[in-house]
Amino acid sequence: MENNATQNKDSENKSSLLKQIRDYGISILIAITVALLCNAFVFARADVDGESMLPTLHDKDVVFVEKITNLTKHFKRGQIIIFDRKNAEKDILVKRIIGIEGDQIQIKEGKVYLNGEALKEDYLADGTFTAPSQFLANNKTYTVEKNHVFVLGDNRENSVDSRILGTINVNDIKGHTVIRLYPFNSVRLFK
Template identity: 55%
Template sequence: MNLLEKEHKKVKSKGAEIRDYAISIGIAIAVAIFFRAYVFARANVDGPSMMSTLKDKDVIFVEKLSLYAKSIKRGEIVTFDSGNATHDTYVKRVIGVAGDELEIKNDKVYRNGEALKEPYLDSGMKTLGGSFLGANKKYKVPEGYIFVMGDNRTVSLDSRYLGPISLKALNGHVILRAYPFNTIKTF
C-alpha cells in the first residue's frame, strides 16, 4: 500500500467516525425528546396554592406513564393544563375520581359521605366552597374526569371554581421534589 492509499484510508475513516458520532448524537436527542414527551418531565411550582406540601419556586418531576394506564389515584399530586388563554400548568392534589360524590360542609371535604383525613393540610386550614362546588352542595365526578384541590385552600384556584379536570388535560403526576436540595422528597 503506497502513501497516497494510506492517506485516503485515514480521511475515509475520519469521515466514517464523524458520521457515527452524528448518528449517535441524533439518536440521543430523539430518545431525550421521546422521554420528555411520554415518560418524565421537569416543572417549576409557581405560586402558593400547594403550600405547605410544595412551595413557590420548588422544582418537581412528573411521570407520565400513569396517564396512559389511566391510573390516577386519590391523594396524588398532578399537573394539568389550566385551559386558560395562556395554557398555564396547574399543580393540585386529586381529591376525587370518577364516581366519587364530593361535598364541602363544616369547612371540610366529604367524599362518599365521609370526612377526608387530610394530614397534608396545615393545622386549622378550612375548605370553603367555590363558584362550581359551593358549600353544602354535592357533586358526583363524571367518568373521564378528576376533582382537584390545592393544599392551601384559601388561595387555590381549583375544581371548586374550575369544575372537574379532564384526564386528557393531565400532564403527569408528581413523583419528586428535587429543589431546593434540603427539601428533596418523593411522592
C-alpha cells in the same frame, strides 16, 4: 513506494476519521431522539409557579411528572397532577386529586368529605379551613362524573381548583408529579 504508502496511510486516516464522525453523529441523533420521546411520552420537567400547593410544594420548586398514566387514564386519589386550565393564557396548574369518577365530594364545616367520610389530609398545614366556593357550595354533595377528577390545592386559602373550576377532564391532565428535584435540600418522591 514510500510515497504510495504515505498516501494510503493518509487515505485510511481520513476514512477512519470520517467513520468516527459519522458514528458520533448517529449516536448524538439517537440520544436526541430518545430524549425528545421521553419528554413527550414518559417524563417532563415542571416548575411550580405560586403558592397554591403549600406546604407540599413551594413557589419555584422544580418537579418531574410522569406521563405514562396519561395513556392509561388510571389516576388515583392523592396524586399531585399538572393539568391544562383551558384558559386564554394556557395556564398549567398543579393540584392534588381528591376525588375520581363516581366519588361523592362535599365541603362541610371547613372539612372535605369523600364518599360521606371526613377526608384525612395529613399534607395540609394545621388549622387549614376548606371554604366552599361557587362550584361546590357548603353542604352540597357533588358526584364526580366519568373521565373527570376533583382537585384541590393544599393551600386552600390561595388556590384556584375544582371549587371554582369544576372537575378536570382526565384528557387535560399533563402528568402526575413523581419527584421534586429542586431545591436540592428538599428532594422528595411522591406517590
